[in-house]
Amino acid sequence: MLGRARIKYQTNHMADLTVHIGGLELKNPVTTASGCFGYGPEFTDFMDISRLGGIFVKGTTGGLREGNPYPRMAETHSGMLNSVGLQNKGVDYFIDHIYPAIKDYKTNFIVNVSGSTIDEYVEVAEKLAGLEKIPGIELNISCPNVKEGGMVFGTHCPSAVAVTEAVRKIFPKTLIVKLSPNVTSVPEFAKAIEGAGADALSLINTLLAMAIDAEKRKPVLATVTGGLSGPAIKPVALRMVWEAYHSVSIPVIGIGGIMNATDAIEFLLAGAAAIQIGTANFIDPAVSMKVINGIDDYLVRHGFSSVRELTGKLELPGGFNRFRPKTF
Amino acid sequence: MKKRIEDLRLIENIRLNDEYFEIVLISGHPLPEILPGQFAEVRVDGSETTFLRRPFSFFDTETEKQQVRLLIQIVGEGTQRLSEIKPGTFLNLIYPLGRSFSLPEGKKFLLVAGGVGIAPMLLLGKWLRAQDRDPVFLFGFRSHRQFFELDRFEALGEVYVTTEDGSLGVKGLVTAHPLLADEGFSGIYTCGPEPMMKAVAHVAAEKNLFCEASLENTMACGFGACLTCARQTTEGVKMVCSDGPVLNTKQIIWQT
Ligand SMILES: Cc1cc2nc3c(=O)[nH]c(=O)nc-3n(C[C@H](O)[C@H](O)[C@H](O)COP(=O)(O)OP(=O)(O)OC[C@H]3O[C@@H](n4cnc5c(N)ncnc54)[C@H](O)[C@@H]3O)c2cc1C
Ligand SMILES: Cc1cc2nc3c(=O)[nH]c(=O)nc-3n(C[C@H](O)[C@H](O)[C@H](O)COP(=O)(O)O)c2cc1C
Ligand code: FES
Numbered sequence: 123m124l125g126r127a128r129i130k131y132q133t134n135h136m137a138d139l140t141v142h143i144g145g146l147e148l149k150n151p152v153t154t155a156s157g158c159f160g161y162g163p164e165f166t167d168f169m170d171i172s173r174l175g176g177i178f179v180k181g182t183t184g185g186l187r188e189g190n191p192y193p194r195m196a197e198t199h200s201g202m203l204n205s206v207g208l209q210n211k212g213v214d215y216f217i218d219h220i221y222p223a224i225k226d227y228k229t230n231f232i233v234n235v236s237g238s239t240i241d242e243y244v245e246v247a248e249k250l251a252g253l254e255k256i257p258g259i260e261l262n263i264s265c266p267n268v269k270e271g272g273m274v275f276g277t278h279c280p281s282a283v284a285v286t287e288a289v290r291k292i293f294p295k296t297l298i299v300k301l302s303p304n305v306t307s308v309p310e311f312a313k314a315i316e317g318a319g320a321d322a323l324s325l326i327n328t329l330l331a332m333a334i335d336a337e338k339r340k341p342v343l344a345t346v347t348g349g350l351s352g353p354a355i356k357p358v359a360l361r362m363v364w365e366a367y368h369s370v371s372i373p374v375i376g377i378g379g380i381m382n383a384t385d386a387i388e389f390l391l392a393g394a395a396a397i398q399i400g401t402a403n404f405i406d407p408a409v410s411m412k413v414i415n416g417i418d419d420y421l422v423r424h425g426f427s428s429v430r431e432l433t434g435k436l437e438l439p440g441g442f443n444r445f446r447p448k449t450f
Numbered sequence: 451m452k453k454r455i456e457d458l459r460l461i462e463n464i465r466l467n468d469e470y471f472e473i474v475l476i477s478g479h480p481l482p483e484i485l486p487g488q489f490a491e492v493r494v495d496g497s498e499t500t501f502l503r504r505p506f507s508f509f510d511t512e513t514e515k516q517q518v519r520l521l522i523q524i525v526g527e528g529t530q531r532l533s534e535i536k537p538g539t540f541l542n543l544i545y546p547l548g549r550s551f552s553l554p555e556g557k558k559f560l561l562v563a564g565g566v567g568i569a570p571m572l573l574l575g576k577w578l579r580a581q582d583r584d585p586v587f588l589f590g591f592r593s594h595r596q597f598f599e600l601d602r603f604e605a606l607g608e609v610y611v612t613t614e615d616g617s618l619g620v621k622g623l624v625t626a627h628p629l630l631a632d633e634g635f636s637g638i639y640t641c642g643p644e645p646m647m648k649a650v651a652h653v654a655a656e657k658n659l660f661c662e663a664s665l666e667n668t669m670a671c672g673f674g675a676c677l678t679c680a681r682q683t684t685e686g687v688k689m690v691c692s693d694g695p696v697l698n699t700k701q702i703i704w705q706t
Contacts, residue, residue, distance in 0.1 A: 157676070157677070158675065158676065159675060160674060160675040164673060164674050164675045165675070167452050167453040167454065168453070168454075168455055180677075188682075188686070188687050189677065189680055189687065191682070192667060192668070192678075192679075192680055192681060193667070193668050194668070194677075194678045194679075194680060195668040195669070195670050195676075195678035195679070196668070197499075197500075197501055197502050197668075198501070199498065199499060199501070200501055201501060202501065202502060202670055204670070204676070204678050206676070206677045206678060206680075209677050209680060209687065352501065401670075403671070403675065404502060404503075404670045404671040404672075404675065404676055405493065405501075405502065405503060406455070407455060407544065407671075407673070407675075408455060
């Protein structure tokens, strides 16, 4: 089983899979989403993680966070809700204990950064800037699972701009900002954050959601609300990636419910330059390898020489050739 | 032990009673070492409501035959679906996962389980026997309707049964059974509903006995990547799937 699978994964690709995000070169557009891939080594029993274009590691904050009480997870049709709440041991622990263990894998480790205050974001980013093998960070201004900070930055445009500008000043490497889907106008945020100096945008984070146990007449999650992820959110994510792509000129990274190569290709067509796989890793820890191979097959089958040609290649119906963001 | 994702062929699906069934799976490869208390994450195909895998403890393993057995109670759609799977079908498993039971000093051990909590106790009993220890089993069921033939346990040690309605064995909860007051044990292992495990842990603590419990929690991944199965312990936050499911009861902060 394992032997055969490995051989299949190692087919030489025919198309050019490299993509560029800010100053980063990814060997392919397939990366794994923050909070869904640990730090990477959790998956080495299942696959060769250095084949990934990149790994967005767990949300990292200034100090230790124990996360939320349990239950922290509720399953739903085609998805799940989580309320992990940024559990992590803090940036210093990351630098001293995690970084040495991951720095030699041949992929891009991008640290997902979170905080309760702008100062905390800046402090974490400044410390990470000094790490040679961390080529970029992703600002999580969209976590629905923490009381203060988190989503507040992502759903209030002036705050989103302020935190991006503050980090931009002290962080010279690739700065990606992760957008919240819990807003009315994605283009408004996308443009403002581009203007604040981000090198790329990633979206979407989880959708604020709720699960109820009717028998017990209680919420399922200890925090009552949580973040919805998985295939259930894919159509929403596609629409938002498409809107963001048409609003900015920096690259967009698509996230939300990607379970296979076809899903990933849909995001590329909508305008994503690269994609992140989140929840699917829990069901198939080797799914990202299959997505890489599937994208390669698609490119060959459709006669594309580079995956970069796919980005935004969506053919719109007549009369719809110009993007007009809708306001709801 | 390296974890693997593998399709195993279901060769038998045995209905034990109204609620429990046992499945026998065969691997096309030599089995990895599977220790008592470890579990597998099973993908349930063809169920609309079952999106995530389902965790089940290993009930038994037969290394030479490359077979593993799971003992499952039907509680919802996922387990219902698994109960209907026909021989010849492949099931996709991620295994072996989690921290297993450990072996302290001593000769005679009490294994207390409630309901489907008896699942990890067979492998544990065998493992204790293999190391020249004496397991004694104390099992509690709601009624005789959950009961099934326990000859595989009886081959390893004495088996005591209680039912809440008295339809079989001693009437009442396992925690009221006189065996728990017995002074001859070097330690207790427990698996089952949390109030039961809490009461068992309390008895062990009073006697200053070694005690380990196998915990459950909602799990999205089963291998330490999602942090949804967290549980506060006396030693900080632990992941039930990878730091557990077996924890020493001194570490556990009971929720009930
Ligand atoms: C480490 C571990 C080992 C396990 N070993 C076994 C085993 O050997 N045999 C066995 O039969 N079961 C075992 N379980 C429990 C088993 O995983 C669940 O019963 C199963 O996932 C339910 O799936 P379902 O789709 O049928 O039910 P669902 O539709 O998901 O749920 C039905 C009902 O059961 C409740 N429920 C679901 N999962 C759990 C859970 N983990 N704990 C408590 N209540 C739950 C739900 O709240 C709901 O009310 C184990 C769980 C863990 C975490
Ligand atoms: C268990 C879990 C933990 C997550 N933790 C983080 C996090 O720490 N930081 C972050 O920016 N996003 C986090 N996310 C969001 C994911 O990175 C991703 O944006 C989202 O799940 C949508 O993608 P998916 O549908 O492929 O999972 C988390 C998601 C899940 C399911
Ligand atoms: S279930 Fe994912 S970390 Fe335990």
